[in-house]
Amino acid sequence: MTETVLPTRAEKRKFAIDMRALSPFIALIVLIIAGALINPDFLTASNLLNVVTRSAFIAIIAVGATFVIAGGGLDLSVGSMAALIAGVMILTLNNLGGGDVGTLAIGLLAAIALGAACGLANGLIVTFGRIEPFIVTLGTMGIFRSLVIWLAAGGTITMRNFELRELYRPVYFGSIFGIPYPIIAFLVVAAIGALILYRTSFGRHVVALGSNEDVARYSGVPIWRVRTLTYIIQGICVGIAVLVYVPRLGSATPTTGLLWELQAITAVVIGGTALKGGIGRVWGTVVGAVILELVANIMVLSNFVSEFLVGAVQGAIIIIAMLVQRSVHRGR
């Protein structure tokens, strides 16, 4: 075979792959320029920090979703799971009754543990039940959602202890060196996520599983364990997102976390992760989540489109992102 030369073709392909990784960052820059042109208030530090802070929950959830999707799975239950975790966490805090750090810590741990448990449930049903993840998480989405409605008796679950609320409030509203805690939380989660996905054997196994399950199995990858773990990671990420989210409003309602799954999956796809698995981009996901919030922000700051149509625009973005992915894929 004429294997000796052909350098140009390889370079071309490399360039195409880079395009896939770069495109979310390019989109981000374009959006920032557009925002700056539309409204001078856009490019202020306070507005941008606000945007990133607001994107934190989705970003954290989406980091988890990156694992699930890169591994060839899907989790539709994250929004309902967030609502359930928020509800259970607040009820736990209310029942403990204290206003001290210890109480708060127990509540936070309970949230993370419940997230991990929900993820474990999803993972076990998908692996041992051998059911499509779409169906499994569609089912648990309904279960989690109605559990929180039931716990709240159709109303709102609110943190009752005033001291605890004051103690907890800074987790969303506070900052260190001018950087809000939620941003720090999401950067830390993303950094850990990137480390796990790119540098550990587990991360490599996730990508292998998403690329081709049979090859993974024939290569001795413990596929059940790896797949279940991706869902557990997703659950833990939802738990962490809830920790940051609850102090914002101090309550959970039946509509908490509504359509978060759409936003999380959108963020992942915008970020360049392949929806069919095999390619995972943690930093792309983070940028994707920020892009979603930026679009909403620009819509609010401009008067072109009603802000009530944010959901429609985000829905359109996921479709466009898929089209872009496909054309990049074809181009090589």
Place this chain on the structure above:
Amino acid sequence: MESVLRAENISKSFGPIEVLSGISLDLKAGEVHAVIGENGAGKSTLMRILSGHLPPTKGALHLNGQPITFSGPVDAEAHGIVLVHQEILLAPDLTVAQNLFLGREIRRFGFVDDKAMRERTRSILRELGTNIDPDREVSRLSIADRQLVQIARALLVPHKVVAFDEPTAVLTPIEAESLFEIIRKLRAQGVAVLYISHRLNEVKAVADRVTVLRDGRHIATRDIEGLEPLEMARLMVGRDMSKLYPEKPETASDQIVLTVRDMAVPGYVENASFTLRRGEILGFGGLIGAGRTELFEGIVGLRPGHGTVTLDDRNVHFRDAREAMAAGIVYLSEDRKGKGLLLQQNLRINLSLAALDKFGRGSFIDTGAEEKALDQAIKDFDIRTRSRDLLAGQLSGGNQQKLLLAKMMLLEPRIVIIDEPTRGVDIGTKEQIYRFIASLAAEGKAVVVISSEMQELIGLCHRVVVMRNGRVAGEIAQADLSEDAIVYLATGVHEERAAEIAAGHA
């Protein structure tokens, strides 16, 4: 004989790279014209140009003496040129008849006319010498039958030229023989048949003329008369190929490393027993579907199976491939693309996947060590790649097999099971793989080679176990190895009779 399709000085470049240069080919009515060459010699590209899938960069095609350009494969088909693809391109959940007429359904009053399609399907399949049920779902057919359906689909349109791309890659010799009958029938009808293969014995058996390509260039076009396979190989590779098989290493010992007794894999294998000795190459022959692959997948835990597996006097039961690997047994799947390699990932990720634990630095992967291992593998296994950043799917079949070998050898196994080691591999690479297998045995490893190529079993193995219908039909010692002995055990009948029987019920 008059010329039907003539290619004149065809060249094809992708960007600055010329993969075909100045190829001329003259295809006559009523002849079988074989195009042979190693992987990457340009056979498939030439085929795709002739069948309208690709336009040539330079040169011209003539159909019945008139210059012609095809706008695409549909256009070529409309001119009577059809291609039977190498891969099975059928919808598995549709029936045979539905597949045959997919995209060209017979309609009646706007609705599909199933009855007419079923009848037509039955008659076409009968012409091909088979009685596959038109209502059967394709997923329930054997690979050989799927191939026949694919051929039937190609022959559905009026055809002057039929091109076969490696049609026997998935067929056993007996199934291949009935395919040759079909080809001869086509020839008798005055159809020009283009036959691409690198199985030279088949070419000898079926072709009238042979064109040899090497590195995108035309090397020779000869009549088959007086052209022996060895000479074809020499033309293809450009060097003497008389020693395809290495000396069998004299390391086969009496020391049994693996004993399998009464192994059963539900639905595939019953009561299979055999022993494997240190330093030997044990062949597994039989027809496709005889249960060879399933037997070994059952042993290494890739399928549910039960039986007594004894490894060094210790009974073992593997629940998955990981456990088998830990015990020093690796299985290299026949399905390289589907089960062996991650085609969408690069060479480094593929190489280290099975032995990732060896590349750990704490809980993290040591990429530097992986790169070094890749360098070593490229050198040791002579993996020819134009760039280290290539995806596994961009390698040729032979290089994929070498990469798969390198990947599994990183586990430092004691028992190596290789399923169809040279399927889709060109002859030059075959020789390298055979030498490698022999060297494994020489190092004292026990090697199992599952193969449908009888020459390979005879040339490579110390002993051959033959399976038939999910059972072990018998074992042949080195001194008694012959094609006839294998065919007899594989089919239960002697070779001359076997072809007739195959034609009767294939």
